[in-house]
Amino acid sequence: MRVSQLFHYPVKSCRGNKCIEMEIDAFGPKWDRRWMIVDKDGRFITQRQVPKMGQIGVTISSESVSFDYQSEQIELSMVEAQGQKDERLVTVWRDQLIGNRIDHPVNAWLSQKLGREVQLVYMPQETVRQVDLEYAELGDRVGFADGFPFLIISEASVEFLAGKVGYPLDVQRFRPNIVVSGCDAFAEDQWKKIQIGEVIFDLVKPCSRCVIPTIDLESGQKQPEVMQAMLAYRKQGNKVMMGQNALHRGEGMIAIGQEVHILKAV
The missing domain is CATH 2.40.33.20 (PK beta-barrel domain-like)
Known part of the structure; x- marks a missing residue:
């Protein structure tokens, strides 16, 4: 095998x-699901609610994170993509965590593509979400x-x-x-x-x-x-x-x- x-x-x-x-x-896998899209209340959004999410591509390099959808693209520097420390909580199922909210035009870009108001958040290294x-x-x-x-x-x-x-x-x-x-x-x-x-x-x-x-x-x-x-x-x-x-x-x-x-x- x-x-x-x-x-x-x-x-x-x-x-x-x-x-x-x-x-x-x-x-786990480096950079795997370190970012998440949430609604205005900080609750996670997935393809269960918005199937189109599976068509949004994300490319990672040591210096940047870029999103693409069809022929459109938007890029953040890795510093921008890791956001600012934010004490507001985000929710994944029953887990409430502190996630860095990202202040960048990517939020408007994603909101426009997904047809609803959304926010991109990042899980910083110090966050420990227990399995x-x-x-x-x-x-x-x-x-x-x-x-x-x-x-x-x-x-x-x-x-x-x-x-x-x-x-x-x-x-x-x-x-x-x-x-x-x-x-x-x-x-x-x-x-x-x-x-x-x-x-x-x-x-x-x-x-x-x-x-x-x-x-x-x-x-x-x-x-x-x-x-x-x-x-x-x-x-x-x-x-x-x-x-x-x-x-x-x-x-x-x-x-x-x-x-x-x-x-x-x-």
Whole structure:
């Protein structure tokens, strides 16, 4: 089994970026979901409410962050993109956190593209958002992702579902960070601990899926047949599960083509 694709998502619910290699820091994939778009009350906004968010691209360099939508683009310096310390709280699900609000024309640009008033916020290095202690150790942290720093899925799992839907499905619909090839569909359900390069990952919880995987990445339109297929083949209790949430043990680099070693399975 090998790593076939890697992705990081700088802004929660915006388009992801393919990586050849991925730097892993204390938060997880470097720059992954360190930014988030919120409403006027500081509450997070995702593709669940605004499917068009998945069509907004975000490019990160050491010096700047740029957003693009269709043929339009806006850029912030990295200093601007990290905002100013702000004691107002932002909300992700049940978590209330201090996020740096960014004072820049990007807010008006995003508001215009998304058709509602929004604000871009950044999670500073000193913020520690604890992962749910039912699945994690004290000190395990995550950025603005829903709950965990990594999502791992196999190519075969997505191909299985595509076969039931009747057309190809881009793996990015499922917002993975690490995609694995060379295993059977849903083999990842049996993994508890894996190693890629020098980094160990604990697979701690199946990922409960919402409407986001039904959204076509190009058109932004929902395709309900994707959810129907997940309900038919991936329902567990009253939820639909695809992929595995994971925590990393250690920091370093991983890359496409590296072997995936199973250290512990169910």
